Amino acid sequence: MVITETISIKTICHPDIIVLFNTNLDNINFISDISIIPTCGIRRNVGNHFTYETGIGVGYVHYFEEETIIINDASGAAINLHLRIGYRFLILFLEIIKPQLKIIL
Structure with a gap:
């Protein structure tokens, strides 16, 4: 079993430019926001193909105020x-073509 510890920074930005592509703007109140979240996680392999991660x-999150809200x-x-x-397909693919590679070499 392989254990991998991860540290990452998740950043999300929802700009209000998405509203421009909608034709019906009367019923939409879109609030722009940005968030920065440091995240720690663990990934483990179970067997040869399955993985799980938590x-x-x-x-921090910040919502941008608009004139009407x-x-x-x-x-x-x-x-x-x-x-x-998750399921890893590459190992399965390599196991299938490995005997064929020996014949070629």
Whole structure:
């Protein structure tokens, strides 16, 4: 079992430029925001093909006020929590073509 520890910084920005591509602008109140979240995680391999990963982080988020919207708390804490399950195809692919490579060489 291989254990990998990771440290990352997750950054997210939601600009209000997305509203420009919508034709019906009357019913949309889009609030732009930016967040920066340092995250720590662990990834483990189970067997030859399956992986799972979990991570948690606490950071900062800021909401940009617009003229028509009043926000009481424009900034605050943000939490990033994730649990991921994966399957690695490359090892399976290499196991399939390995006997064919020996014949060629």
